[in-house]
Amino acid sequence: MQKKDRRIPEETVRRLSLYLRTLRFMENKGVQVISSERLTKHLNITGAQARKDLTYFGSFGQPGVGYNVNRLRKKIEEILGLDHSWNVILVGCGKLGAALLAYPGFRRFGFRITAAFDNNPDKVGRTIGKVPIITDQKMEEFIRKNDVKVAIITAPAEAAQEIARRLAESGISAILNFAPRYLVIPEKIQIKSVDMAMELESLVYYLKNH
Amino acid sequence: MQKKDRRIPEETVRRLSLYLRTLRFMENKGVQVISSERLTKHLNITGAQARKDLTYFGSFGQPGVGYNVNRLRKKIEEILGLDHSWNVILVGCGKLGAALLAYPGFRRFGFRITAAFDNNPDKVGRTIGKVPIITDQKMEEFIRKNDVKVAIITAPAEAAQEIARRLAESGISAILNFAPRYLVIPEKIQIKSVDMAMELESLVYYLKNH
DNA sequence: TGATGTGAATAACTTCACAGCG
DNA sequence: CGCTGTGAAGTTATTCACATCA
The missing domain is CATH 3.40.50.720 (NAD(P)-binding Rossmann-like Domain)
Known part of the structure; x- marks a missing residue:
């Protein structure tokens, strides 16, 4: 899952959990695409931080558009190991x-x-x-x-x-x-x-x- | 309490709370003096880290000896604002x-x-x-x-x-x-x-x- | 001798800034 | 045009190493 041998900051993992909460909320509301700025708006986190966090694990967004909410939600669940119970x-x-x-x-x-x-x-x-x-x-x-x-x-x-x-x-x-x-x-x-x-x-x- | 205008890392405050727990435990057991190494032994924290954390707020130890458990406990309680209810x-x-x-x-x-x-x-x-x-x-x-x-x-x-x-x-x-x-x-x-x-x-x- | 207190060195994390791409 | 992805720069935190003092 995780790219090469790059070390993942502990805080990054914690934030992933926060993004997940927002993504689940947004998905429930029917939102399909979200930008890094909007993803982090109410979390006291900058968009740049979220983008950096995510790139530790891959490229999940679409330049000029943003992230597909459903896809990113699933990706993060997979990263955290929440894709099974x-x-x-x-x-x-x-x-x-x-x-x-x-x-x-x-x-x-x-x-x-x-x-x-x-x-x-x-x-x-x-x-x-x-x-x-x-x-x-x-x-x-x-x-x-x-x-x-x-x-x-x-x-x-x-x-x-x-x-x-x-x-x-x-x-x-x-x-x-x-x-x-x-x-x-x-x-x-x-x-x-x-x-x-x-x-x-x-x-x-x-x-x-x- | 806090020295001049030095910014205190958030993690330092959190660790202060951990030191406090150890100090209370030690004081209960009758321990009177403790070194930074022993204070942090079971906390996954280095002695140097504890010394650095404490010096943000003053000099509470005695070179060559260590910290007086009771005095340091009271000091940290005062720093955290726990000296009243x-x-x-x-x-x-x-x-x-x-x-x-x-x-x-x-x-x-x-x-x-x-x-x-x-x-x-x-x-x-x-x-x-x-x-x-x-x-x-x-x-x-x-x-x-x-x-x-x-x-x-x-x-x-x-x-x-x-x-x-x-x-x-x-x-x-x-x-x-x-x-x-x-x-x-x-x-x-x-x-x-x-x-x-x-x-x-x-x-x-x-x-x-x- | 032994442990503190602390600058200096290192490491880790965050923000910036922008190239690149849809 | 807008937003991602990402090196580079900047900032913050941790560790090192040692002078210092009881």
Whole structure:
């Protein structure tokens, strides 16, 4: 997919996701062609930036015209690996876990949460939004049997490291972590952490200094 | 706080938050002094980077020794504006909103969610984790009366823009947005958006390409 | 000796500016 | 004519390397 051995800036990948959101919105509205300027108008990104981002992966536009919305949407989905669906599991069925299980945004775009795990016997056996809650003792087995590659951790901070270790050992390749803890995992596993208190912390900094 | 007119990289502010997490952890464990290398060991950040980040704001370390954990923790809290507590409101009491209301991480570090708003009469009047749910018609009034400066949006995407507009008009200075929509707001208002589907999207990209 | 603080060097990212093409 | 694609220029961020000080 990616051109030669050029390194892709991490920010470029993140922006691709943003373009995708706009493209889906536009496609829904029936827009067929879009310029780089219009694509980025409401994203605090310049048109030049979008063009540069896209050329890391190929030439998808038509000079003098713009980008075909449907084609570019599909291209970006292909680049990101969203052209097929992903089996995802979620570990930790507290309030945040339950909220994510019910979140429509995942399912809509190719992420299918197939099972949730918890160590609380009261929760095991129930379902949240059609997703069954399974005892965490069966987690490894489930991962192997169903070839799961992506996991979301919504367990308490104290439990997160041990869960991550077990996930890594069972063959998970990517983790989205919501526990406010740095997780030590093998290099080859992709991880991204979302720490909501941290987001607020950097936000208020700018309150003082602007 | 900030030295002269030097511009602070956005990433520096974000890292400050990370250092803070480590420092709090270390302080709890009774560690009194820490080197830049140890501070960043589990953060994928180099010691040099941390030292550079910190010198934007002053000289807090002792050559040959390191940083006093307690002193540096307080300094960073002061830099970020966490040396006093912030009144925060939350708008949209769906599952995610409810999860955040119950999230202990906010309260622990100086963020006090004082009220939640919703337009659903069935929810209004109830409380979630001691936070009262108020009709969104009284939102503006509440913000003004209580001098609220920070708001969290956990409403559906369709409603987010209108809510943001109303928040902006009532004098809110910072918004943490969980709705997957770009929000148009006055320049002077700080905004940070967390889009969980987007996080997953960029995560799976690296699955394909590493 | 050991770790900070910091200019200088390097690397990474973004913007500019325009040739080229439909 | 308008907009893409892209080298070149400009800007910003990170790493290096070492003087300095306890």
